[in-house]
Amino acid sequence: MTLGEALAAARGQIDRLDARLLLQSATACSHADLLARPETPVIASAYAQFVDWVARRAAGEPLAYLVGEAEFRGRVFQVSPAVLIPRPETEVLIDLALDKLTGMVSPSVVDLGTGSGIVAVSLALECPAATVTAVDLSEAAMAVARNNAGRLRARVDFRAGDWFAPLAGEHFNLIVSNPPYVADGDPHLALNGLPFEPQMALTDGADGLDCIRCIVADAAAHLNPGGWLLFEHGYDQGEASRNLLTAAGFKAASTFPDLAGIDRVSGGHL
Template identity: 80%
Template sequence: MTLGEALALARGRIARLDARLLLECATGCTHADLLARPETPVFGPAGAQYLEWVARREAGEPLAYLTGEAEFRGRVFQVSPDVLIPRPETEVLIDLAVDRLKAMKTARVVDLGTGSGIVALSLALECPQADVFAVDLSPEAISVARNNAGRLGARVEFRTGSWYAPLAGERFDLIVSNPPYVAAGDPHLALDGLPHEPQMALTDGGDGLDCIRAIVAGAAAHLQPGGWLLFEHGYDQGEASRNLLAAAGFKEAFTTPDLAGTDRVSGGKI
């Protein structure tokens, strides 16, 4: 089998770009190699790996889990089925956090439910004056995030536990989170490769607001006066999020849409 024949075998089964990326990852070839030397042989183990990946991609497994990495905010993050695949909508959360941190000479920040670490690491790299902490219930997710921090040179302190449990007595200038917010039974959970992603990171098993309620309720005890809470949520949860923030005593409660115009991040100031 040659490079050109390998691509042809995937035609009609998966997207051409996916096939190219899988072939490059399996063989170590480049896009230029595929264009200039399609007659290059693909030897045994690499060919077998490629064909296995094509079959798994055809069955709906996300490309990022097959290649083991995903790009976010211009950086390449390691991912595995223990963590969610980064999505561009989360950039809104980071942009809002960066805007607030840039006005602070020093700051303590915590990312609740860090997953692969995309939020915590992005803030640590883009706001070096901040001391960044990251919490996750899953030791496996913490391992992925810690590896990403080492690979990217981000200074982050990791804690394992549920929400504020590992943060007893500590206060921060900014709390950020991208918690599970999809309601149980939402048809989206069966689409776009989501069945392959960790369900505990997608849904609370209830109405989609349980984790947000816990984060909002516990935030005041862990924020400095004037500190901010920012969190991502579902397209239809903006009003409910603002109501929760107001009921918990937050001022300036707001909701910001993503680039598609969908409500995406809410927050407030204590």
């Protein structure tokens, strides 16, 4: 079996780009190798791995879980089924956070529900003056996040616990979060590989606003004067999020769109 023959064998089962990326990962070859030397033999163990991955990808398992990594903001993050796969929509949350941190001297930031750590690690690397703390309830997710921080040399203080529970008595200039916000029973949970992702990171098992309510209700007690709260949410949750922020005493409650023009992040300040 050669590289070219292996790719041909996957034709019709999965997308050609997915097949190429899986073959590169299974054989440790490059795209250039596939183009220039398709006649290169594939060892039996690598081909067996490729065949297994093709079958799993054809069954809907996300490519990122198969190869164990995904790109976000130009960096490669390791992922596993314990964490959500990074999505470009979350870049809006980071861009807004960086904007709020501009001009601050040694600001303090906490990322609630850090998952793979993409938000905390990105903020630590892109705002090196900041002190960044990350919280997650899942020990398995925390292990992934710690590994990403170590690999990318980001200084992040990780805490295990439920939302603000590990942060008693602490205050921050900025609180950010990408919490579970998909409503229980939403048909999207059965599509696009979502059944393979951790359900506790996707849905609150209720109306999709339970976790946001908890974060908004307790955020003021952990913010410095003038501090900001920013959180990601669903396409139809902007108005509800602004109402929650206003009711909790936040000023300038606003909703910001992602690159597709869809409501994606809401926030306000004390």
